[in-house]
Amino acid sequence: MNLVLISLITLGVIGSVAAVILYVVAKKFHVFEDPRIDEVEEALPAANCGGCGFPGCRGFADACVKSDELGDLFCPVGGNDTMKKVAEILGKVAVAKAPTVAVVRCNGTCEHRPHNNEYDGVKHCFIAHNLYSGETNCSWGCLGFGDCELSCEFDAIKVNPITKIPEVDEDKCTSCGACVRACPKLLIELRKKGPKGRRVYVNCRNEDKGHITRKACEVGCIGCAKCQKVCPHEAITINNSLAFIHDDKCKLCRECVIVCPTNAITDVNFPAPKKKKEEAIVN
């Protein structure tokens, strides 16, 4: 009986001393963490993709709580709904951003861009890019080995086995930007998704002079500036023989699509064309 009592008392005393020490240490070295960080983290999609520019969702939550305004902070995966929730928790104002989507700016399929050599090295875009310009005459276009596909955590970008050009699944794409960083040719851009997913963009990145581009690819931008002249909203600029449509100015009138001589400008998710191209030329 005595033995039991002694052990109970000894253990009890050790336990209480340890508890006191732990309590004191915990108080002394307490790091205050805003409870709202947990709340915000709860509201985030927990994809940990890094698309916001912070290390994971917790890093982003921490930044949201600490910053005065939510201006530049935006979760591309959750979008405006998530940011609204975050703003409610923190009592700050969320700046609504138009949803964006990854766009691959190359249309150099085997049909449009004939191959003139065969690459038998390591099937990775970054290795091939480091060795030479690619299997076609266009040194700007897609290599087609699918580094973007490997980089995507949402299964949203896939290289089409027939055309060898990556295609983006708009519903799955969260515009986290992983593929933008993975592409050694800098082909992928995050563009505004546009109303009903409608958008117009130059489907080419070739900065060579027109005659060189023409020889390399049927659908390359030759920098003729017809689109720039016809654009009523001044949304198109031309640099190094390459047109670029600024999505914040573009009103989706599609005048440029009609005049482009090489069909380098692509419109997506529009209903059947208003005018036929031939008619437009006659007019």
Next chain:
Amino acid sequence: MKTFRIGGVHPAENKFSAGKKIQQAEIPKMVAIPLAHYIGNPSEAIVKKGDLVKVGQMIGQANGFVSANVHASVSGKVNKIDVQLDASGYKRPAVFIDVDGDEWLETIDRSPVINRECNLTKEEIIKKVQDAGIVGLGGATFPAHVKLSPPPGKKAEVLIINAVECEPYLTCDHQLMLECGEEILVGVSILMKALGVEKAIIGIENNKPDAISHLKQLATTFKGITIEPLKVQYPQGGEKQLIDAVIRRQVPSGRIPVEVGAVVFNVGTTFAVYEAVQKNKPMFERVMTVTGKDAPNPSNYRVRLGTYLAHVVEQAGGVPEGTGKIIGGGPMMGRSLMNLNVPMAKGSAGVLYMRDEESIRKPVQNCIRCSKCVSVCPMGLEPYLLMAQSERNMWPEMEADRVMDCIECGSCSYTCPSNRPLLDYIRYGKATVGGIIRNRNAK
């Protein structure tokens, strides 16, 4: 017999074009003279469209210290200054000239007399070398005048001439030594004077006994020049490997050879220095080898800069049937060419046809940790580890494992029994780490 002490491989030599006289390649109808160099800034064109140029006239001005002048290799009219695809398919600036006759500048001495006396001072020699646009012909095309002006506080003790030609197939240096031995030795003594050294050693691999005996005989009349026969081992032509082989000194990681008192020049460069200093002839042509197992006529040509490789290949009998790849340079360091419409540059040492079955890469298998790559790496690196790091984008670890020391000789890929693309990954890692280091230094 001496050789370097770490690593190395010995691929089949296949020197089919050995002993073939250097032929003057026909001058083409048009040339595209590249203005960009492998290292340093591209030169600036100083001619305009429509200008008439003579052979040897300067058309591109060096842009910065590590850059070289470019001279017209033909006479005629400048057609345009435009971009031209290089061997890896990227666009580089070039001067296009329509050939009209073959009129040389009057200042160039075209007589065959060998002029042994050189009374110029050190500075005058370096100035002449710089004006003539001479770059190292060993492959890296590093401007020669930069090597001749060592950083302050560093003094060269010995001049080493790289005449090993360790790349299989290539024979241009070998043939040059046989035909222009005396000129080369005069070039060596000019370089010795420019560097202020008393001693020069010419390292030659002992698979070229005729060149060794020929130069040994000639060297008796020159002061301070010795010939060092070396055991055949690839990559003995690497600067640091050659220094180790010849004078048994090792260049520390990240340092330059002059810090151990050695300066290395290629034998082809030495000949160009002779021509520039004694004959006023700038660098506008070089010797290149056209070869391959099935080549109709393996041969050595003296080719004007900017000649399209297709033109050279045509003279050598055309591309044989069943060629899978055409390599610019040797089989180990050379790169496969996208097409033959590539102008030859100062660094083009050869065109090599590879048979279809030789050229196809074998299927990649897993690393079995046999460490063959480690034992052959001449820089003492661990290629299997660097490849694994490159695959996983572990840049700081790669830097710590000295990826920047890699000389890209390809011994690791050559020796790997699992056919792993070690060099491809290491090269990618080296490029990325090099970019990171440059960014850091710029800050």
